[in-house]
Amino acid sequence: MFNQTTDVTVIRRVAIVGSGLAGLTAAILLQSHGHDVTVFEKSRGPGGRLAAKRVNGSSVDIGAQYFTARNPDFLPFLARYAGPDSFAKWHGRFGFQAPTGDWWAFPEEPRYVGQPRMTAITRALSVHVPVEAETRVGKLARRGDGWSLEASGGRDLGEFHQVIITAPPAQARALLADSGLGFLAEQLNDAVSRVLPCWAVAAHFPECPWPDHEGMRCQHPALDWVANNSSKPGRNGQGQWWVMHASSAWSQQHLDTAPDRVAGKLVDAFRELTGYPGMPDEMLSHRWLYARSDGGGQPGHLWFEENGIGLAGDWLSGGRVEGAFNSATGLVQAMASQG
């Protein structure tokens, strides 16, 4: 789909809110159709939940851990626009734990990661389109048949024919509501209620604390996922970095707990789970308020043609990295079919 050339009859100026995978995919595709795009990102760099933190001589993925590529268009898109070296298969042993405590293997399926870190993909994609970082879009205001955008501090961001919002649903709803578009904002109420938080902790061990798996879906009141980040392709550095994700329920209960206390508690849970007696020599934590969506109606994307506003993102299409890509490509197709 992405390498079809479309003869657009009208070149539009399109603003894209958010530079995660959905926003960058939409921007690249619209630009390849001849439109004039600008991406606005509130954070310092692109990537969204494809996120990594720099650590001594290396980096560790604290958001998405890996991605699938069931859509046959996904890997060719990444190879073309992010480059074939920006991602690779993760040849790990993945286990999920039964309620009995036994470990079972994940179903056979290729799993991919950005290399040398997850953000390598979005960094490389972002080179193709103009991205205005550290710019939180605060309001949209009607100007003729288009939109004038304003940053949170009031700065004028320009006028656009159409706007695509790829923020998680709570942030998308707030932007729509602050723009006087309550009738669109209220359509996101169910999606907002389904978004779950996640505490992520990365811990460095001088030696391998658990030799049986590289990725584990756990049965533990605190822990949901544990992975050996150092086993992913292209990672370097001494010792091993492990990533621990708390369960949604535990994260919700500990939303206001101090980050270092969260790190201590999740490392204790990890030691209880694995029986490893040692302690990490370095730890860091990150709280994701909007980590993942808990099912619900997921129409793929939302396109309000009469308003020239589209919404895309993982939460509209399966809640994962590949879903973000699918959502953005679906929205761009819907916009293209409008002419």
Ligand SMILES: Cc1cc2nc3c(=O)[nH]c(=O)nc-3n(C[C@H](O)[C@H](O)[C@H](O)COP(=O)(O)OP(=O)(O)OC[C@H]3O[C@@H](n4cnc5c(N)ncnc54)[C@H](O)[C@@H]3O)c2cc1C
């Ligand atoms: C802890 C964790 C683990 C995960 N594990 C996996 C996994 O193993 N496999 C998998 O497939 N998926 C996983 N996911 C989910 C995956 O990360 C997401 O599905 C995907 O990255 C979402 O991409 P997106 O572009 O839809 O949204 P995002 O990446 O959230 O991008 C939205 C962007 O919008 C920006 N933004 C928001 N509001 C504004 C505004 N007003 N103005 C400007 N910018 C704004 C944000 O800063 C952000 O950069 C995980 C997520 C988390 C948090």
